[in-house]
Amino acid sequence: xxxxxxxxxxxxxxxxxxxxxxxxxxxxxxxxxxxxxxxxxxxxxxxxxxxxxxxxxxxxxxxxxxxxxxxxxxxxxxxxxxxxxxxxxxxxxxxxxxxxxxxxx
Numbered sequence: 001x002x003x004x005x006x007x008x009x010x011x012x013x014x015x016x017x018x019x020x021x022x023x024x025x026x027x028x029x030x031x032x033x034x035x036x037x038x039x040x041x042x043x044x045x046x047x048x049x050x051x052x053x054x055x056x057x058x059x060x061x062x063x064x065x066x067x068x069x070x071x072x073x074x075x076x077x078x079x080x081x082x083x084x085x086x087x088x089x090x091x092x093x094x095x096x097x098x099x100x101x102x103x104x105x
Contacts, residue, residue, distance in 0.1 A: 006036040010061065011076040012069060029074055037063040039077060042099070057102040065093045075100055 013029035020026060042058040059082065061075065075082045075098070082100035089096055 005038040006063070008037055008039050008077065010035060010037050010039075010063070013074045013076065014070070015072060015074075031076075032073075033066065033068050035063055035066065037061045059100045059102075061098045061100055062090075063096050063098070065089065065096055069096060069098070074103070 011031050012033040013031045016028050016030045018026050018028055038061070040060040042060050044058065045056045047054045047056070069087065071084045071087055073084055075084060081103045083103055084098050085101050086099040087096055
């Protein structure tokens with residue numbers, strides 16, 4: 001892994017369940033980590049479902065190893081939210097390669 005390629009700032013958020021005043025639960029995402037990474041476009045797809053066109057994007061993110069990162073987190077890249085679909089540890093805990101898929105919100 002070359003440090004000069006880790007040029008993009010990305011933010012990781014974890015899911016947190018909050019109880020309201022009436023006892024209802026609400027899912028919120030709390031930022032827990034901001035780091036630099038290398039982003040690579042992997043591909044995209046266009047699907048027609050229920051007469052609605054759905055576009056999906058896939059990216060690959062390479063970051064330095066951090067034990068906080070989990071598959072249940074969300075990744076924010078330039079204001080766009082992505083889900084982590086796979087985590088691969090590189091070398092002897094030197095780096096991580098994450099497969100990401102865009103969320104349509």
